[in-house]
Amino acid sequence: MTQLKIITADPNTFDQPVAQIVNLSSRGLIGSDRTAFTKRASADILQDMQHLRDKVASDELLIHLLAIGATEDYGANRNGDGFRRRACQQYHPTFVKHAMFYRNHDNKNPRKSYGRIIKSAWHDPMKRIELLVALNSNDAAARRNLGLVADREMEKLAAKKDLPVSMACKVAYDVCSYCGHQSPTVDDYCTGVQQGGLCKAGGLRDNIGALVEIDGGIHQLHADNPHPTFFDISHVFRPADRIAYVTGAMEKAASGSGRIIKSAELARQFGISLPYELVIDGAQPRHIQRLIKLAYTLADTEDEIASGKLPVSVGCLAAFSPVVQGVDQPLSLPPQFREKFAMVLRALADQRICLPLARFVESVTDNSFEKAAEVAVIVARELPGIYTRMLRDPALPERIKQSQYAPAEATNPRFALWAQQLATDLSLDNYHVQQRVKRAALHHEAGTLRRSMGHEKTASANDSAGKLAEEYALYQLSFLGAFVDNDPSLPLTANLALLQNHAG
DSSP: EEEEEEEEEEEHHSSSOSSSEEBBBBBBSOHHHHHHHHSSOOOOHHHHHHHHHSSOOTTEEEEEEEEEOHHHHHOOOSSSSEOOHHHHHHHHHHHHHHHHHEEOOOOOOOOGGGGGEEEEEOOOOOEEEEEEEEEEHHHHHHHTTTSOOHHHHHHHHTTOOOOOOOEEEEEEEEEETTTTTSSSSSSOOOOOOGGGOOOHHHHHHHTTOOOEEEETEEOOOOOSSSEEEOOOOOEEOOOHHHHHHTTTTHHHHHHHOOOOOOOOHHHHHHTOOOOOOOOOOTTSSSSHHHHHHHHOOOOOHHHHTTOOOOOSGGGGGGGGGGHHHHHOOOOOOOOOTTTHEEEEHHHHHTTTTTOHHHHHHHHSSSSOOOHHHHHHHHHHHHHHTTHHHHHTOTHHHHHHHSSSSOSSOOOOOHHHHHHHHHHHHBBOOOHHHHHHHHHHHHHHHOOOOOOOOOOOOOOOOOHHHHHHHHHHHHHHHHHEEEEEEETTHHHHHHHHHHHHBBBB
């Protein structure tokens, strides 16, 4: 079991603004800017500033964030959570390893991030975790970092307004600060003696955050988090506890009871889920992890399409019309197509060609051109939602390992020329797509959208259409895996490849 939590960065904790712009010049941090920053930042960050200057582009805005104070020095936070010095020192690097800067904890897909965490540090004199975040200040930075422009954040910072942020983390369990009870979930929280439990401080279930007179002193009952993994820091347009108040989580607070909202409740309010990389089994080979991450991205896009949000212009549907894709005659396959299949796949990928379903069936089965077209009509019904369904299958990593669709590292001139000749009709390169859209307009072809059938099934051994749909999805994953993660055109290519599954 895993608890997901939202941790609010409270400016009252530090008596300083949580976020502050770092005024780096081409020579680094100098003059009065350095003097002012010295009073705020850790020695670790200050010593690294010149090196960090080389890691931050001129079109990124560098900000310094005060994230978490140690429980021994600041007490528990407003949601009844504590992070002791040892945990802060040991686990602050997880921000850099796993987190990006998001809005409102919409953190599953890094392409919805607004900045990157470039440095975390433990500030020992101040007993707190600090972060350096590079925000995308314009479209060029957003494209390079495969994210979005942090326009709202920059406006607030420029106007010297507060930038409310909160963080998300996961813990395998937390610990009652008084009785030491370990809880994998909030349902496992300890209860007080009056409720039939063993915790003399009243128990985390009903008394979290309370100041308790016990053992001759005052104790703030809280949940200690000894092993946190931080995977997100977000700009929230209202502090998280106020959002929870508005949406009803603080139903007792309005009546004056002062009920503490548990951080796990806040996570549920925001619909927090783990980012892809923390869901994926880290023991899998890196290329398998990468393809599964792509599958999660495609599944999210399937959800958007199902809700009516096309990932690209609706006009792009016309680019997949049979009228402009030349599918009225058999595909001319080059010699040794089967024997050198991986090299053929590389030639196609180099032209950004992800074979449409009918062409795929024609190429990898023994069906004739006419029969392949008939089969494709049936299989196409299974494609909307295919990645969402396949991700439910625990055998997916093994199926990816065994698939035969990985492109070779290189191809030969004969295959390369063959693929070039197909690009006009089949390439997902934006130029070719737009040219096909124009040709479709001349034929008065607008394209139609095939939506999900809404079924929850996964293909069975007897479901030949479903099995072939999954084979096609594995082929698409391998096609997208042929491109590097920082390829600026990869998001568009992935969206267009998926749109082929929904073009009717």
